[in-house]
Amino acid sequence: MKLFYAPGACSLAPHILLEEIGRPFEAVRLDFAAGEQRTADYLALDPRGRVPLLVTAHGPLRENVAISAYIAGLEPGLGLLPQDEWARAQVLAAFVWMSGTVHGQAFASWFRAARFTDDPAAQETVKAKGRADALAHLAELEAMLQDKTWFVGDQFTIADPMFLVLRRWAIRIGLDVSPFAALAAHSQRLAERPSTMRAMAREGIRFDA
Numbered sequence: 001m002k003l004f005y006a007p008g009a010c011s012l013a014p015h016i017l018l019e020e021i022g023r024p025f026e027a028v029r030l031d032f033a034a035g036e037q038r039t040a041d042y043l044a045l046d047p048r049g050r051v052p053l054l055v056t057a058h059g060p061l062r063e064n065v066a067i068s069a070y071i072a073g074l075e076p077g078l079g080l081l082p083q084d085e086w087a088r089a090q091v092l093a094a095f096v097w098m099s100g101t102v103h104g105q106a107f108a109s110w111f112r113a114a115r116f117t118d119d120p121a122a123q124e125t126v127k128a129k130g131r132a133d134a135l136a137h138l139a140e141l142e143a144m145l146q147d148k149t150w151f152v153g154d155q156f157t158i159a160d161p162m163f164l165v166l167r168r169w170a171i172r173i174g175l176d177v178s179p180f181a182a183l184a185a186h187s188q189r190l191a192e193r194p195s196t197m198r199a200m201a202r203e204g205i206r207f208d209a
Contacts, residue, residue: 107166
């Protein structure tokens with residue numbers, strides 16, 4: 001397998017999961033600032049020019065939730081995607097919301113305002129709305145982790161790395177994350193897992209910045 005990632009992007013989530021399952025894979029770093037996601041070679045694999053992208057024996061696979069679920073299915077005994085139907089549904093619901101709403105709308109409004117409006121004058125308004133929405137979403141993420149070790153209790157699942165991704169982004173855009181103690185504790189626990197340590201070391205990032 002081959003994972004294309006950008007340091008600190010949402011691709012950190014499947015990067016951690018690949019380390020978690022212990023199967024061999026190649027990690028390929030893309031420099032977004034240099035436009036490597038728009039090269040002809042990469043667009044031949046992913047015409048959308050995004051990360052993560054996982055190249056498998058079946059072909060390229062896009063979209064974070066699908067990639068993470070696929071990784072979990074390679075080693076079902078690890079329980080990264082719970083067998084219990086209700087628990088599995090809760091994991092997928094949380095992951096879809098984090099990927100689609102929190103990432104795709106709130107944080108994307110801040111990082112990629114031009115996706116939402118071509119009017120440069122309106123882009124600052126888009127960014128401000130994204131920042132406000134991201135802060136509100138942090139409160140919901142905090143509530144989802146109250147009195148838990150992991151999102152579904154004692155079982156680490158594919159949803160957990162996304163909490164870390166989103167908290168890192170909140171710090172990056174200058175949001176005050178100090179009120180969210182459960183989210184901070186969750187990120188600390190995740191950062192102490194060997195799989196996360198290896199992924200973050202490869203990407204050259206820290207869990208809290």
